[in-house]
Amino acid sequence: MEDQPLDSSKVRSIVGRRSLYWDQKVKRRFKYEAELDQGFAERVAKLAYGEKLYSCIQCGTCSASCPVSHWMDFTPRRVIALIQAGYKEEVLECFTIWLCASCYACTVDCPKQIKITDVMYALRQEALEHAGYRKRFPIPVLAREFFKQVMKNGRNSESHLMLNLYMKTNPFKLLKMVKVGLGLLRTGRFSLKKEHIKQREQFQNLLKAVDRLEKEARIEEANDRTAKRIASETVGRLEKEAHQ
Numbered sequence: 001m002e003d004q005p006l007d008s009s010k011v012r013s014i015v016g017r018r019s020l021y022w023d024q025k026v027k028r029r030f031k032y033e034a035e036l037d038q039g040f041a042e043r044v045a046k047l048a049y050g051e052k053l054y055s056c057i058q059c060g061t062c063s064a065s066c067p068v069s070h071w072m073d074f075t076p077r078r079v080i081a082l083i084q085a086g087y088k089e090e091v092l093e094c095f096t097i098w099l100c101a102s103c104y105a106c107t108v109d110c111p112k113q114i115k116i117t118d119v120m121y122a123l124r125q126e127a128l129e130h131a132g133y134r135k136r137f138p139i140p141v142l143a144r145e146f147f148k149q150v151m152k153n154g155r156n157s158e159s160h161l162m163l164n165l166y167m168k169t170n171p172f173k174l175l176k177m178v179k180v181g182l183g184l185l186r187t188g189r190f191s192l193k194k195e196h197i198k199q200r201e202q203f204q205n206l207l208k209a210v211d212r213l214e215k216e217a218r219i220e221e222a223n224d225r226t227a228k229r230i231a232s233e234t235v236g237r238l239e240k241e242a243h244q
């Protein structure tokens with residue numbers, strides 16, 4: 001069969017599609033060592049109760065046990081590997097940490113007793129603190145708005161929470177919910193009133209104190225583990241030297 005010249009409109013549409021594809025998908029897939037955050041694993045380990053991240057053998061049991069891994073952009077095994085290697089932005093911006101359902105299946109099955117669920121919590125905390133999450137993905141926005149409301153008022157007001165969530169993720173979805181919202185308002189199951197407790201300042205001080213104590217306990221535990229690890233490594237090295 002003879003080659004037919006392509007119709008110019010077809011060429012334009014193919015080139016158009018390709019350039020759109022390239023604009024969106026072409027991204028450098030590796031990083032130079034200098035671009036990696038070498039202290040990231042240590043920080044995550046401290047937040048996740050001094051977890052032994054470096055003992056991961058990449059067996060993949062956690063990914064196999066995870067009931068939602070097929071929805072994740074990185075499986076739990078890959079998340080651990082990325083943390084170890086210092087891929088901070090990739091880990092904090094991934095969907096995996098927000099899709100984790102905290103079911104603890106991975107933690108129970110891990111042969112190295114790595115508390116992967118705690119690692120996921122720590123990563124969410126890091127992502128919220130450093131705003132390193134996808135801005136329009138609803139789960140982190142919901143978590144942040146909920147926390148802000150409870151911190152400020154001591155209680156959560158559902159109507160305000162939903163309003164803030166949709167305004168910060170997809171305002172058009174709010175229009176779809178108007179009918180449902182009005183129905184809930186009519187039946188008294190939803191209120192526009194902003195709820196708050198009486199002694200808000202005392203409550204805020206209490207939460208801040210709990211947060212501070214928790215952070216101190218984590219650092220202490222991590223330091224304790226690090227000290228134990230260094231001591232056992234030193235003993236191992238001395239024993240090896242004695243046998244040489």
Ligand code: SF4
Pocket residue numbers: 055056057058059060061062063076077080109110111112113114116
């Ligand atoms: S199950 Fe544990 S050791 Fe195996 S890949 Fe997952 S974190 Fe690593």
Ligand code: SF4
Pocket residue numbers: 062065066067068069076099100101102103104105106107116117120
């Ligand atoms: S705790 Fe999270 S990462 Fe672990 S198995 Fe459950 S959903 Fe998956």
